[in-house]
Amino acid sequence: MxxxxxxxxxxxxxxxxxxxxxxxxxxxxxxxxxxxxxxxPIADAADILSINLPVFVQDMDGDDSATKNLVVNVVDDVPEVVSKSISVVEGDDQASINVLRQSGQDTDGADDGLLTQITIGTTNLTIDPDGGFQSFNLYSDGSDPANPTDPSLLMGVLEVHPDGRIRFTAADDVQQGGDAVSIDISVTATDSDDDTDTKPITITVDDITSQITLSEPAAVRMQAER
Incomplete structure (x- = not known):
C-alpha cells in the first residue's frame, strides 16, 4: 500500500x-x-507520471534475483468542458445545460475540475470555485455585463455554477435584426493540478411570434349562404 x-x-x-x-x-x-x-507536475497537459517500483524474485533456496524496476505510468485525467448550446424564446423562457457532463458521465476529471472563468466578448469573468452560482447580464454585442455599451441589447441573464451547470433566462423583449440573435461565450474549467480546458457555448434567443387570426364578418357570411 x-x-x-x-x-x-x-x-x-x-x-x-x-x-x-x-x-x-x-x-x-x-x-x-x-x-x-x-x-x-505539468499544468495544462495530460502528462504522464511514472512510478518506479523496485521488485525482485526469490527462489525456494532463498536466493534473490537482481532488482528491477516495475514502471507504472499514471496519465493525468484533465477536465473536459463540453461545447453545448442553449436556445430559448424571448419572454422569460429559460434553459439549462451542464458543460462538465456528457452522456450521463462527468467530465470534470479525476482532479475535481470546476468552472473558474467565463469570457464574454473581451471580458474575462472569474467564477469562485468555492462559492455558489454567479449571475451576469448578457448583451448581444458581447459588451461587459457590468458596463454595457448599449443596455437595450440585453439578451437575458446567465447563471453559472462551479460544478458545470449553466442556466440562461431570456429577457422579455430582445432586440433582433432577424428571427433570432446569437452570441458565443467561452467557458473554462480548472482542476487541482491547474490543468484547464476552455470551450465555447452558443446562446440563441428566438423572436416570439404573434399570430393574427381573421374571422369572416357575420353579415358577409350570411350573404354568402343565400
Whole structure:
C-alpha cells in the first residue's frame, strides 16, 4: 500500500497486489490500483507520471534475483468542458445545460475540475470555485455585463455554477435584426493540478411570434349562404 502525508494525516494513495500462488495461471501478476488522485507536475497537459517500483524474485533456496524496476505510468485525467448550446424564446423562457457532463458521465476529471472563468466578448469573468452560482447580464454585442455599451441589447441573464451547470433566462423583449440573435461565450474549467480546458457555448434567443387570426364578418357570411 502506498501512502502520502496530507496535513499530518496518512492517506492511502495506491495499492499493489502480487499473485505469488505457484499453482495459479496468473502467478507473478501485478494488480495496481490508484485510490486517490496524484498531482502531476505539468499544468495544462495530460502528462504522464511514472512510478518506479523496485521488485525482485526469490527462489525456494532463498536466493534473490537482481532488482528491477516495475514502471507504472499514471496519465493525468484533465477536465473536459463540453461545447453545448442553449436556445430559448424571448419572454422569460429559460434553459439549462451542464458543460462538465456528457452522456450521463462527468467530465470534470479525476482532479475535481470546476468552472473558474467565463469570457464574454473581451471580458474575462472569474467564477469562485468555492462559492455558489454567479449571475451576469448578457448583451448581444458581447459588451461587459457590468458596463454595457448599449443596455437595450440585453439578451437575458446567465447563471453559472462551479460544478458545470449553466442556466440562461431570456429577457422579455430582445432586440433582433432577424428571427433570432446569437452570441458565443467561452467557458473554462480548472482542476487541482491547474490543468484547464476552455470551450465555447452558443446562446440563441428566438423572436416570439404573434399570430393574427381573421374571422369572416357575420353579415358577409350570411350573404354568402343565400
Amino acid at each position: 502506498g501512502v502520502a502525508s496530507v496535513n499530518g494525516q496518512q492517506l492511502d494513495i495506491l495499492s499493489i497486489q502480487i499473485n505469488n500462488d505457484l499453482t495459479s495461471s496468473d502467478f507473478g501478476k501485478f494488480d495496481f490500483e490508484l485510490i486517490r488522485a496524484i498531482d502531476h
